[in-house]
Amino acid sequence: MEIDHILKLARLEVSKEEKQHLEKDFSSILEFVKTLDEVKINKEELKKQKGGFKNVMRKDETKLKVKNEKLKMSEKLIKSAPETKDGYIKTKQIL
Protein backbone atom coordinates (compact mmCIF):
# COMPACT_ATOMS: atom_id res chain seq x y z
CA MET A 1 0.00 0.00 0.00
CA GLU A 2 1.18 3.48 -0.84
CA ILE A 3 2.25 5.58 2.11
CA ASP A 4 0.58 8.56 0.43
CA HIS A 5 -2.76 6.79 0.49
CA ILE A 6 -2.52 6.01 4.22
CA LEU A 7 -1.40 9.57 4.96
CA LYS A 8 -4.46 10.82 3.13
CA LEU A 9 -6.78 8.42 4.95
CA ALA A 10 -5.26 9.56 8.26
CA ARG A 11 -5.54 13.24 7.30
CA LEU A 12 -1.82 13.92 7.78
CA GLU A 13 0.12 16.32 5.60
CA VAL A 14 3.87 15.93 6.12
CA SER A 15 7.05 17.14 4.47
CA LYS A 16 8.94 14.98 1.98
CA GLU A 17 11.69 14.33 4.49
CA GLU A 18 9.26 13.37 7.24
CA LYS A 19 7.50 11.05 4.83
CA GLN A 20 10.73 9.18 4.17
CA HIS A 21 11.29 8.69 7.89
CA LEU A 22 7.73 7.55 8.44
CA GLU A 23 7.96 5.11 5.56
CA LYS A 24 11.13 3.56 6.95
CA ASP A 25 9.70 3.23 10.47
CA PHE A 26 6.43 1.96 9.09
CA SER A 27 8.05 -0.94 7.27
CA SER A 28 10.17 -1.96 10.27
CA ILE A 29 7.14 -1.94 12.59
CA LEU A 30 5.10 -3.83 10.00
CA GLU A 31 7.80 -6.43 9.73
CA PHE A 32 7.75 -6.76 13.51
CA VAL A 33 3.98 -7.24 13.80
CA LYS A 34 4.05 -9.80 10.97
CA THR A 35 5.26 -12.37 13.52
CA LEU A 36 1.53 -12.87 14.17
CA ASP A 37 1.30 -14.65 10.81
CA GLU A 38 2.84 -17.68 12.55
CA VAL A 39 -0.06 -18.01 14.99
CA LYS A 40 -2.63 -20.57 13.93
CA ILE A 41 -6.16 -19.67 14.94
CA ASN A 42 -8.79 -22.27 15.61
CA LYS A 43 -11.90 -20.17 15.08
CA GLU A 44 -14.27 -22.79 16.54
CA GLU A 45 -12.17 -22.93 19.70
CA LEU A 46 -12.18 -19.13 19.95
CA LYS A 47 -15.94 -18.93 19.58
CA LYS A 48 -16.32 -21.22 22.58
CA GLN A 49 -14.08 -19.03 24.66
CA LYS A 50 -15.60 -15.65 23.85
CA GLY A 51 -17.99 -14.31 26.36
CA GLY A 52 -18.01 -12.40 29.56
CA PHE A 53 -18.84 -9.22 27.67
CA LYS A 54 -22.15 -7.48 27.93
CA ASN A 55 -23.47 -4.24 26.57
CA VAL A 56 -24.01 -1.42 29.01
CA MET A 57 -26.87 0.78 27.88
CA ARG A 58 -28.14 4.07 29.19
CA LYS A 59 -30.78 6.57 28.25
CA ASP A 60 -29.59 9.31 25.93
CA GLU A 61 -30.17 12.17 28.31
CA THR A 62 -28.03 14.80 29.96
CA LYS A 63 -26.82 14.06 33.48
CA LEU A 64 -26.56 17.69 34.51
CA LYS A 65 -29.82 18.49 36.25
CA VAL A 66 -29.52 22.22 36.72
CA LYS A 67 -30.14 24.41 33.68
CA ASN A 68 -27.32 26.76 34.60
CA GLU A 69 -24.83 23.90 34.82
CA LYS A 70 -25.86 22.72 31.36
CA LEU A 71 -25.37 26.18 29.94
CA LYS A 72 -22.02 26.60 31.69
CA MET A 73 -20.78 23.27 30.34
CA SER A 74 -21.87 23.86 26.77
CA GLU A 75 -20.34 27.33 26.84
CA LYS A 76 -17.06 25.88 28.05
CA LEU A 77 -17.06 23.10 25.47
CA ILE A 78 -17.68 25.54 22.65
CA LYS A 79 -15.02 27.88 24.00
CA SER A 80 -12.45 25.10 23.48
CA ALA A 81 -12.83 25.51 19.71
CA PRO A 82 -10.52 27.90 17.83
CA GLU A 83 -13.34 29.69 16.07
CA THR A 84 -16.95 30.12 17.16
CA LYS A 85 -19.96 32.21 16.20
CA ASP A 86 -23.24 32.71 18.13
CA GLY A 87 -22.66 29.61 20.27
CA TYR A 88 -21.68 27.45 17.30
CA ILE A 89 -18.30 26.05 16.27
CA LYS A 90 -17.22 27.64 13.02
CA THR A 91 -15.41 25.76 10.28
CA LYS A 92 -14.88 25.79 6.55
CA GLN A 93 -17.40 24.21 4.22
CA ILE A 94 -17.30 20.42 4.46
CA LEU A 95 -19.27 19.27 1.44
Added chain:
Amino acid sequence: MTITELHQKFIKKELSPVEMVKDYFKKIKKDDREIHAFLTLMEDEAFLEAKEAEKKFLKAKSKNDIEKIPLLCGIPCAVKDNILIEDVRCTAGSKILEDYIAPYSATVIEKLKNLGVVFLGKTNLDEFAMGASTETSAYGVTHNPIDKTRVPGGSSGGSAAAVAADFCQFALGSDTGGSIRQPASFCGVVGLKPTYGAVSRYGLIAMASSLDQIGPITKNVEDAEIVFKAIKGKDSYDSTSVESEFPIAEPYEAERGVKRSKASLDSTFQFSKLRIGIPKEYFIKGIEKDVKENIEKAIEKFQKLGAKIESISLPHTKYALATYYLIMPSEVSSNLARYDGIRYGLSKSKISKLTPKNSFEIYSKIRGKYLGAEAKRRILLGTFALSAGYYDQYYLKARMVRELIKKDFEIAFQKVDLILTPVSPTTAFKIGENINDPVKMYLSDIFTVGVSLVGLPALSLPCGNSKEGLPIGLQIIGKPFKENIILKTAKTFDEFYS
Protein backbone atom coordinates in the same frame (compact mmCIF):
# COMPACT_ATOMS: atom_id res chain seq x y z
CA MET B 1 6.73 9.11 55.23
CA THR B 2 3.40 7.47 54.44
CA ILE B 3 0.04 9.15 53.91
CA THR B 4 -1.15 7.67 57.22
CA GLU B 5 1.85 9.14 59.04
CA LEU B 6 1.29 12.55 57.46
CA HIS B 7 -2.35 12.36 58.48
CA GLN B 8 -1.33 11.67 62.08
CA LYS B 9 1.00 14.67 61.99
CA PHE B 10 -1.79 16.88 60.65
CA ILE B 11 -4.02 15.71 63.49
CA LYS B 12 -1.36 16.35 66.12
CA LYS B 13 -0.67 19.78 64.53
CA GLU B 14 2.98 18.79 64.11
CA LEU B 15 2.68 19.60 60.46
CA SER B 16 0.43 22.01 58.59
CA PRO B 17 -0.94 21.26 55.10
CA VAL B 18 -0.23 24.88 54.07
CA GLU B 19 3.38 24.76 55.23
CA MET B 20 3.83 21.45 53.50
CA VAL B 21 2.56 22.83 50.18
CA LYS B 22 4.84 25.85 50.62
CA ASP B 23 7.84 23.54 51.09
CA TYR B 24 6.93 21.44 48.09
CA PHE B 25 6.70 24.45 45.77
CA LYS B 26 10.02 25.74 47.09
CA LYS B 27 11.59 22.41 46.29
CA ILE B 28 9.92 22.10 42.89
CA LYS B 29 11.04 25.58 41.86
CA LYS B 30 14.60 24.84 42.88
CA ASP B 31 15.04 21.27 41.64
CA ASP B 32 12.54 20.80 38.82
CA ARG B 33 14.66 22.91 36.46
CA GLU B 34 16.93 19.88 36.21
CA ILE B 35 14.23 17.20 36.27
CA HIS B 36 11.35 18.80 34.34
CA ALA B 37 8.65 16.65 35.90
CA PHE B 38 5.99 19.38 35.72
CA LEU B 39 4.35 21.07 32.73
CA THR B 40 1.96 23.26 34.71
CA LEU B 41 2.09 24.34 38.36
CA MET B 42 -1.17 25.04 40.19
CA GLU B 43 0.23 27.17 42.98
CA ASP B 44 -2.77 29.45 43.66
CA GLU B 45 -5.28 26.61 43.60
CA ALA B 46 -3.03 24.41 45.74
CA PHE B 47 -2.74 27.03 48.49
CA LEU B 48 -6.50 27.50 48.58
CA GLU B 49 -7.02 23.75 48.83
CA ALA B 50 -4.36 23.40 51.52
CA LYS B 51 -5.98 26.20 53.55
CA GLU B 52 -9.34 24.42 53.29
CA ALA B 53 -7.73 21.21 54.49
CA GLU B 54 -5.99 22.98 57.35
CA LYS B 55 -9.28 24.50 58.48
CA LYS B 56 -10.76 21.02 58.77
CA PHE B 57 -7.95 19.88 61.04
CA LEU B 58 -8.16 23.06 63.16
CA LYS B 59 -11.93 22.82 63.51
CA ALA B 60 -11.97 19.16 64.51
CA LYS B 61 -12.09 19.07 68.29
CA SER B 62 -13.72 15.82 69.30
CA LYS B 63 -12.45 12.33 68.48
CA ASN B 64 -15.53 11.90 66.35
CA ASP B 65 -14.71 15.03 64.30
CA ILE B 66 -11.15 13.87 63.75
CA GLU B 67 -12.23 10.45 62.57
CA LYS B 68 -14.43 12.08 59.97
CA ILE B 69 -11.45 13.72 58.25
CA PRO B 70 -10.41 11.59 55.27
CA LEU B 71 -6.88 10.17 55.24
CA LEU B 72 -6.14 12.02 52.00
CA CYS B 73 -7.21 15.44 53.31
CA GLY B 74 -4.38 17.93 52.72
CA ILE B 75 -2.15 15.38 50.97
CA PRO B 76 -0.28 16.89 47.97
CA CYS B 77 -0.60 15.14 44.64
CA ALA B 78 0.72 15.56 41.09
CA VAL B 79 -1.41 14.62 38.08
CA LYS B 80 -0.33 13.34 34.67
CA ASP B 81 -1.18 15.91 32.05
CA ASN B 82 -3.65 13.70 30.21
CA ILE B 83 -6.12 13.76 33.12
CA LEU B 84 -8.47 16.75 33.10
CA ILE B 85 -8.72 19.24 35.96
CA GLU B 86 -11.44 21.81 35.37
CA ASP B 87 -10.15 25.22 34.19
CA VAL B 88 -6.52 24.03 34.11
CA ARG B 89 -4.57 23.65 30.86
CA CYS B 90 -4.26 20.04 29.71
CA THR B 91 -1.77 19.36 26.91
CA ALA B 92 -1.37 15.56 26.86
CA GLY B 93 2.25 16.43 26.01
CA SER B 94 1.14 17.55 22.55
CA LYS B 95 1.39 20.84 20.68
CA ILE B 96 -2.05 20.20 19.24
CA LEU B 97 -3.52 20.81 22.72
CA GLU B 98 -1.17 23.63 23.68
CA ASP B 99 -4.01 26.06 24.38
CA TYR B 100 -6.59 23.56 25.64
CA ILE B 101 -8.28 24.43 28.94
CA ALA B 102 -10.15 21.49 30.48
CA PRO B 103 -13.89 22.24 30.62
CA TYR B 104 -14.50 19.67 33.38
CA SER B 105 -12.64 17.42 35.83
CA ALA B 106 -12.01 13.71 35.47
CA THR B 107 -13.96 11.48 37.86
CA VAL B 108 -10.73 10.50 39.68
CA ILE B 109 -10.01 14.20 40.27
CA GLU B 110 -13.54 14.83 41.60
CA LYS B 111 -13.16 11.88 43.95
CA LEU B 112 -9.81 13.01 45.30
CA LYS B 113 -10.95 16.63 45.52
CA ASN B 114 -13.93 15.58 47.65
CA LEU B 115 -11.50 13.95 50.07
CA GLY B 116 -9.45 17.16 50.32
CA VAL B 117 -6.42 16.21 48.19
CA VAL B 118 -4.23 19.18 47.20
CA PHE B 119 -3.27 19.27 43.51
CA LEU B 120 0.20 20.74 42.95
CA GLY B 121 0.37 20.54 39.17
CA LYS B 122 0.33 18.59 35.92
CA THR B 123 3.21 16.32 34.99
CA ASN B 124 5.07 15.63 31.77
CA LEU B 125 4.34 12.59 29.60
CA ASP B 126 5.07 11.15 26.19
CA GLU B 127 2.80 12.79 23.64
CA PHE B 128 -0.73 11.39 24.19
CA ALA B 129 0.92 8.85 26.53
CA MET B 130 2.68 7.20 23.58
CA GLY B 131 6.19 6.25 24.51
CA ALA B 132 8.38 4.51 27.06
CA SER B 133 10.74 7.36 27.97
CA THR B 134 8.84 10.70 28.15
CA GLU B 135 11.08 11.79 25.24
CA THR B 136 8.19 12.12 22.78
CA SER B 137 6.66 14.96 24.84
CA ALA B 138 6.42 18.14 22.77
CA TYR B 139 7.54 20.06 25.88
CA GLY B 140 10.95 18.50 26.43
CA VAL B 141 12.25 15.41 28.14
CA THR B 142 11.96 14.58 31.85
CA HIS B 143 15.15 13.47 33.59
CA ASN B 144 15.32 10.53 35.95
CA PRO B 145 15.96 11.87 39.49
CA ILE B 146 18.18 8.86 40.27
CA ASP B 147 20.49 9.62 37.31
CA LYS B 148 19.73 12.77 35.35
CA THR B 149 21.39 11.50 32.17
CA ARG B 150 18.74 8.78 31.98
CA VAL B 151 15.05 8.68 31.10
CA PRO B 152 12.42 8.29 33.84
CA GLY B 153 10.56 5.79 31.66
CA GLY B 154 7.17 6.52 30.22
CA SER B 155 4.70 7.48 29.44
CA SER B 156 3.93 8.60 33.03
CA GLY B 157 7.57 9.70 33.39
CA GLY B 158 6.75 13.09 34.89
CA SER B 159 4.55 11.53 37.56
CA ALA B 160 7.10 8.85 38.48
CA ALA B 161 9.92 11.43 38.56
CA ALA B 162 7.82 13.78 40.72
CA VAL B 163 7.29 11.02 43.30
CA ALA B 164 10.92 9.84 43.18
CA ALA B 165 12.24 13.43 43.53
CA ASP B 166 9.80 14.02 46.43
CA PHE B 167 7.94 16.84 44.68
CA CYS B 168 4.64 15.43 46.02
CA GLN B 169 3.34 12.65 48.26
CA PHE B 170 1.81 10.70 45.37
CA ALA B 171 0.92 11.07 41.71
CA LEU B 172 -1.68 9.83 39.26
CA GLY B 173 -0.57 8.18 36.04
CA SER B 174 -2.23 6.25 33.26
CA ASP B 175 -1.22 2.86 31.90
CA THR B 176 -2.05 1.56 28.43
CA GLY B 177 0.80 -0.89 27.81
CA GLY B 178 3.03 -0.28 30.83
CA SER B 179 2.94 3.49 31.29
CA ILE B 180 2.55 3.38 35.09
CA ARG B 181 4.59 0.25 35.82
CA GLN B 182 7.66 0.88 33.66
CA PRO B 183 8.36 4.48 34.85
CA ALA B 184 7.69 3.39 38.46
CA SER B 185 10.27 0.66 37.93
CA PHE B 186 12.81 3.06 36.33
CA CYS B 187 12.41 5.62 39.13
CA GLY B 188 12.32 3.18 42.06
CA VAL B 189 8.76 3.92 43.20
CA VAL B 190 5.53 1.92 43.47
CA GLY B 191 3.05 1.94 40.58
CA LEU B 192 -0.32 0.18 40.36
CA LYS B 193 -2.16 -0.49 37.12
CA PRO B 194 -5.64 -1.49 38.27
CA THR B 195 -7.85 -4.04 36.54
CA TYR B 196 -9.43 -2.68 33.37
CA GLY B 197 -12.69 -1.12 34.54
CA ALA B 198 -11.73 -0.79 38.21
CA VAL B 199 -11.17 2.97 37.87
CA SER B 200 -13.28 5.38 35.79
CA ARG B 201 -11.60 6.70 32.63
CA TYR B 202 -13.96 9.69 32.38
CA GLY B 203 -11.78 12.75 31.86
CA LEU B 204 -8.71 10.78 30.81
CA ILE B 205 -7.61 11.83 27.32
CA ALA B 206 -8.20 8.62 25.39
CA MET B 207 -5.33 6.79 23.75
CA ALA B 208 -6.45 3.15 23.36
CA SER B 209 -9.81 2.75 25.04
CA SER B 210 -9.77 -1.03 25.50
CA LEU B 211 -6.47 -0.73 27.41
CA ASP B 212 -6.27 2.65 29.20
CA GLN B 213 -6.48 2.70 32.99
CA ILE B 214 -5.67 5.36 35.61
CA GLY B 215 -3.67 4.35 38.67
CA PRO B 216 -1.50 5.64 41.52
CA ILE B 217 2.28 6.13 41.61
CA THR B 218 3.44 6.25 45.22
CA LYS B 219 6.38 6.05 47.62
CA ASN B 220 5.15 2.84 49.26
CA VAL B 221 2.56 0.08 48.90
CA GLU B 222 0.31 1.36 51.68
CA ASP B 223 -0.12 4.70 49.90
CA ALA B 224 -0.93 2.90 46.62
CA GLU B 225 -3.69 1.05 48.41
CA ILE B 226 -5.11 4.22 49.98
CA VAL B 227 -5.17 6.08 46.67
CA PHE B 228 -6.54 3.11 44.73
CA LYS B 229 -9.37 2.73 47.22
CA ALA B 230 -10.15 6.43 46.85
CA ILE B 231 -10.37 6.43 43.04
CA LYS B 232 -11.89 3.03 42.22
CA GLY B 233 -15.53 2.20 41.60
CA LYS B 234 -18.33 2.38 39.09
CA ASP B 235 -18.96 5.71 37.43
CA SER B 236 -22.05 6.45 35.38
CA TYR B 237 -19.87 8.54 33.04
CA ASP B 238 -17.76 5.52 32.05
CA SER B 239 -19.83 2.53 30.97
CA THR B 240 -16.79 0.22 31.14
CA SER B 241 -16.24 0.92 34.84
CA VAL B 242 -17.46 -1.58 37.41
CA GLU B 243 -17.69 -1.82 41.17
CA SER B 244 -14.93 -4.13 42.42
CA GLU B 245 -16.47 -7.28 43.81
CA PHE B 246 -13.71 -8.12 46.25
CA PRO B 247 -13.13 -6.33 49.53
CA ILE B 248 -9.94 -4.41 49.91
CA ALA B 249 -7.99 -5.09 53.08
CA GLU B 250 -8.42 -2.25 55.51
CA PRO B 251 -5.57 -2.52 58.02
CA TYR B 252 -5.40 1.26 58.45
CA GLU B 253 -9.02 1.68 59.40
CA ALA B 254 -8.43 -0.57 62.39
CA GLU B 255 -5.86 1.92 63.66
CA ARG B 256 -8.50 4.59 63.46
CA GLY B 257 -11.04 2.61 65.43
CA VAL B 258 -13.13 1.47 62.47
CA LYS B 259 -14.43 -2.07 62.74
CA ARG B 260 -13.47 -4.37 59.90
CA SER B 261 -16.09 -6.23 57.95
CA LYS B 262 -16.20 -10.02 58.16
CA ALA B 263 -15.24 -10.29 54.53
CA SER B 264 -12.04 -8.35 55.19
CA LEU B 265 -9.04 -9.94 53.59
CA ASP B 266 -6.92 -9.96 56.73
CA SER B 267 -8.84 -12.84 58.19
CA THR B 268 -8.29 -15.02 55.15
CA PHE B 269 -4.98 -13.84 53.74
CA GLN B 270 -2.06 -16.05 54.57
CA PHE B 271 1.24 -15.65 52.84
CA SER B 272 1.97 -19.33 53.33
CA LYS B 273 -1.10 -20.25 51.29
CA LEU B 274 -0.08 -18.12 48.30
CA ARG B 275 0.70 -19.94 45.09
CA ILE B 276 2.94 -17.89 42.87
CA GLY B 277 3.63 -18.60 39.21
CA ILE B 278 6.86 -17.80 37.40
CA PRO B 279 6.29 -17.80 33.63
CA LYS B 280 9.36 -19.22 31.90
CA GLU B 281 8.65 -17.10 28.80
CA TYR B 282 9.49 -13.92 30.76
CA PHE B 283 13.07 -14.91 31.49
CA ILE B 284 14.44 -14.60 28.02
CA LYS B 285 17.55 -13.46 26.20
CA GLY B 286 17.93 -9.71 26.15
CA ILE B 287 17.03 -9.26 29.78
CA GLU B 288 19.82 -7.44 31.68
CA LYS B 289 21.87 -9.62 34.03
CA ASP B 290 21.27 -7.40 37.06
CA VAL B 291 17.54 -7.32 36.41
CA LYS B 292 17.36 -11.10 36.12
CA GLU B 293 19.42 -11.66 39.28
CA ASN B 294 17.42 -9.20 41.37
CA ILE B 295 14.10 -10.65 40.27
CA GLU B 296 15.32 -14.17 41.03
CA LYS B 297 16.45 -13.02 44.47
CA ALA B 298 13.02 -11.48 45.08
CA ILE B 299 11.35 -14.74 44.07
CA GLU B 300 13.54 -16.60 46.59
CA LYS B 301 12.40 -14.18 49.27
CA PHE B 302 8.78 -14.94 48.47
CA GLN B 303 9.60 -18.59 48.88
CA LYS B 304 11.29 -17.95 52.23
CA LEU B 305 8.15 -16.18 53.42
CA GLY B 306 6.25 -19.38 52.76
CA ALA B 307 4.72 -18.84 49.31
CA LYS B 308 4.62 -21.81 47.01
CA ILE B 309 6.56 -21.05 43.82
CA GLU B 310 5.54 -22.83 40.64
CA SER B 311 6.91 -22.69 37.15
CA ILE B 312 4.16 -21.88 34.67
CA SER B 313 3.88 -21.29 30.94
CA LEU B 314 2.21 -18.46 29.05
CA PRO B 315 2.88 -19.83 25.56
CA HIS B 316 1.67 -16.83 23.54
CA THR B 317 3.90 -14.35 25.39
CA LYS B 318 6.16 -13.83 22.39
CA TYR B 319 3.20 -12.53 20.38
CA ALA B 320 1.98 -10.05 23.01
CA LEU B 321 4.04 -7.09 21.84
CA ALA B 322 3.10 -7.52 18.16
CA THR B 323 -0.56 -7.93 19.14
CA TYR B 324 -0.34 -4.80 21.25
CA TYR B 325 1.27 -2.85 18.41
CA LEU B 326 -1.73 -3.59 16.19
CA ILE B 327 -4.61 -3.22 18.67
CA MET B 328 -3.27 -0.07 20.31
CA PRO B 329 -2.46 1.92 17.11
CA SER B 330 -5.83 0.95 15.64
CA GLU B 331 -7.58 2.45 18.64
CA VAL B 332 -5.19 5.40 18.59
CA SER B 333 -5.98 6.20 14.96
CA SER B 334 -9.65 6.32 15.85
CA ASN B 335 -9.29 8.22 19.15
CA LEU B 336 -6.92 10.84 17.73
CA ALA B 337 -9.20 11.53 14.77
CA ARG B 338 -10.93 14.06 17.04
CA TYR B 339 -7.90 16.37 16.84
CA ASP B 340 -9.09 17.93 13.64
CA GLY B 341 -8.17 21.54 14.32
CA ILE B 342 -11.82 22.45 14.62
CA ARG B 343 -12.92 21.45 18.09
CA TYR B 344 -9.99 21.70 20.47
CA GLY B 345 -6.98 23.41 21.72
CA LEU B 346 -5.42 25.66 19.08
CA SER B 347 -5.78 29.41 18.69
CA LYS B 348 -7.31 30.88 15.56
CA SER B 349 -4.07 32.62 14.63
CA LYS B 350 -2.09 29.35 14.64
CA ILE B 351 -4.59 27.88 12.21
CA SER B 352 -4.82 30.81 9.83
CA LYS B 353 -1.02 30.85 9.56
CA LEU B 354 -1.30 27.51 7.76
CA THR B 355 -3.76 29.08 5.25
CA PRO B 356 -6.00 26.05 4.79
CA LYS B 357 -8.29 26.35 1.77
CA ASN B 358 -10.92 23.82 2.81
CA SER B 359 -11.82 21.57 5.72
CA PHE B 360 -9.66 18.70 4.45
CA GLU B 361 -6.66 21.01 4.56
CA ILE B 362 -7.57 22.16 8.07
CA TYR B 363 -7.45 18.54 9.24
CA SER B 364 -4.33 17.45 7.41
CA LYS B 365 -2.20 20.60 7.74
CA ILE B 366 -2.90 21.01 11.45
CA ARG B 367 -2.42 17.34 12.25
CA GLY B 368 0.71 17.28 10.11
CA LYS B 369 2.20 20.27 11.87
CA TYR B 370 1.10 19.84 15.48
CA LEU B 371 1.24 16.08 16.06
CA GLY B 372 4.65 14.58 16.86
CA ALA B 373 6.52 11.77 15.14
CA GLU B 374 5.41 8.94 17.44
CA ALA B 375 1.75 9.97 17.30
CA LYS B 376 1.97 10.02 13.50
CA ARG B 377 3.68 6.61 13.37
CA ARG B 378 0.92 5.06 15.44
CA ILE B 379 -1.90 6.80 13.57
CA LEU B 380 -0.44 5.56 10.28
CA LEU B 381 -0.06 1.99 11.49
CA GLY B 382 -3.57 1.97 12.95
CA THR B 383 -5.12 3.52 9.86
CA PHE B 384 -3.39 0.87 7.78
CA ALA B 385 -4.42 -2.03 10.06
CA LEU B 386 -8.05 -0.92 9.92
CA SER B 387 -8.17 -0.12 6.21
CA ALA B 388 -10.11 -2.09 3.60
CA GLY B 389 -8.16 -5.10 2.41
CA TYR B 390 -5.89 -5.25 5.47
CA TYR B 391 -8.40 -5.31 8.34
CA ASP B 392 -8.69 -9.13 8.53
CA GLN B 393 -4.99 -9.77 8.16
CA TYR B 394 -3.90 -7.29 10.82
CA TYR B 395 -6.52 -5.91 13.18
CA LEU B 396 -8.80 -8.94 13.31
CA LYS B 397 -5.87 -11.32 13.60
CA ALA B 398 -4.49 -9.32 16.50
CA ARG B 399 -7.85 -9.44 18.25
CA MET B 400 -7.89 -13.21 17.94
CA VAL B 401 -4.36 -13.55 19.28
CA ARG B 402 -5.41 -11.29 22.14
CA GLU B 403 -7.99 -13.94 23.05
CA LEU B 404 -5.28 -16.62 23.06
CA ILE B 405 -3.12 -14.51 25.37
CA LYS B 406 -6.12 -14.08 27.63
CA LYS B 407 -6.66 -17.84 27.68
CA ASP B 408 -3.00 -18.37 28.64
CA PHE B 409 -3.50 -16.25 31.75
CA GLU B 410 -6.85 -17.87 32.59
CA ILE B 411 -5.26 -21.30 32.53
CA ALA B 412 -2.30 -20.10 34.61
CA PHE B 413 -4.56 -18.49 37.19
CA GLN B 414 -6.36 -21.79 37.76
CA LYS B 415 -3.10 -22.96 39.32
CA VAL B 416 -1.71 -19.83 40.96
CA ASP B 417 -2.89 -16.67 42.78
CA LEU B 418 -0.19 -14.32 41.54
CA ILE B 419 2.38 -14.18 38.77
CA LEU B 420 5.81 -12.59 39.20
CA THR B 421 7.88 -11.16 36.35
CA PRO B 422 10.31 -8.29 35.79
CA VAL B 423 8.58 -5.01 34.86
CA SER B 424 11.05 -4.24 32.10
CA PRO B 425 14.03 -6.13 30.64
CA THR B 426 16.35 -3.20 31.40
CA THR B 427 16.93 -0.48 33.95
CA ALA B 428 16.49 3.19 32.94
CA PHE B 429 18.30 3.80 29.65
CA LYS B 430 20.20 6.91 28.59
CA ILE B 431 18.31 9.88 27.17
CA GLY B 432 18.54 9.62 23.37
CA GLU B 433 19.57 5.95 23.39
CA ASN B 434 16.39 4.47 21.87
CA ILE B 435 14.49 7.45 20.50
CA ASN B 436 15.48 6.89 16.87
CA ASP B 437 14.62 3.20 16.84
CA PRO B 438 10.88 2.75 17.49
CA VAL B 439 10.96 -1.05 17.64
CA LYS B 440 13.80 -1.00 20.19
CA MET B 441 11.81 1.49 22.27
CA TYR B 442 8.73 -0.76 22.07
CA LEU B 443 10.73 -3.66 23.55
CA SER B 444 10.85 -1.79 26.86
CA ASP B 445 7.18 -2.77 27.30
CA ILE B 446 7.60 -6.43 26.39
CA PHE B 447 6.74 -7.66 29.92
CA THR B 448 3.89 -5.23 30.58
CA VAL B 449 1.73 -5.33 27.42
CA GLY B 450 0.41 -8.87 27.93
CA VAL B 451 -1.16 -7.86 31.24
CA SER B 452 -2.71 -4.81 29.53
CA LEU B 453 -4.19 -6.83 26.67
CA VAL B 454 -5.90 -9.09 29.20
CA GLY B 455 -6.93 -6.20 31.47
CA LEU B 456 -5.29 -7.65 34.58
CA PRO B 457 -4.13 -5.66 37.61
CA ALA B 458 -0.38 -5.44 38.21
CA LEU B 459 1.93 -3.63 40.60
CA SER B 460 5.48 -2.47 40.05
CA LEU B 461 7.42 -2.93 43.28
CA PRO B 462 11.02 -1.75 43.73
CA CYS B 463 13.25 -4.75 44.43
CA GLY B 464 16.83 -3.57 44.62
CA ASN B 465 19.25 -1.79 42.32
CA SER B 466 21.64 -2.68 39.54
CA LYS B 467 25.39 -2.39 40.10
CA GLU B 468 25.15 1.12 38.65
CA GLY B 469 22.60 1.97 41.32
CA LEU B 470 19.58 2.01 39.02
CA PRO B 471 16.26 0.74 40.40
CA ILE B 472 14.74 -2.57 39.31
CA GLY B 473 11.02 -3.28 39.46
CA LEU B 474 9.23 -6.53 40.19
CA GLN B 475 5.87 -6.96 38.48
CA ILE B 476 3.20 -8.63 40.63
CA ILE B 477 0.27 -9.66 38.44
CA GLY B 478 -3.06 -10.69 39.95
CA LYS B 479 -6.41 -12.05 38.89
CA PRO B 480 -9.02 -9.53 37.68
CA PHE B 481 -10.18 -7.25 40.53
CA LYS B 482 -7.85 -8.93 43.01
CA GLU B 483 -5.83 -5.79 43.67
CA ASN B 484 -6.30 -6.61 47.35
CA ILE B 485 -4.18 -9.78 47.09
CA ILE B 486 -1.47 -7.95 45.12
CA LEU B 487 -1.30 -5.07 47.60
CA LYS B 488 -1.37 -7.27 50.69
CA THR B 489 1.37 -9.49 49.28
CA ALA B 490 3.55 -6.54 48.28
CA LYS B 491 3.10 -4.97 51.69
CA THR B 492 4.03 -8.14 53.55
CA PHE B 493 7.05 -8.57 51.30
CA ASP B 494 8.12 -4.96 51.89
CA GLU B 495 7.72 -5.15 55.66
CA PHE B 496 10.06 -8.12 55.81
CA TYR B 497 12.73 -6.90 53.46
CA SER B 498 12.93 -3.11 53.49
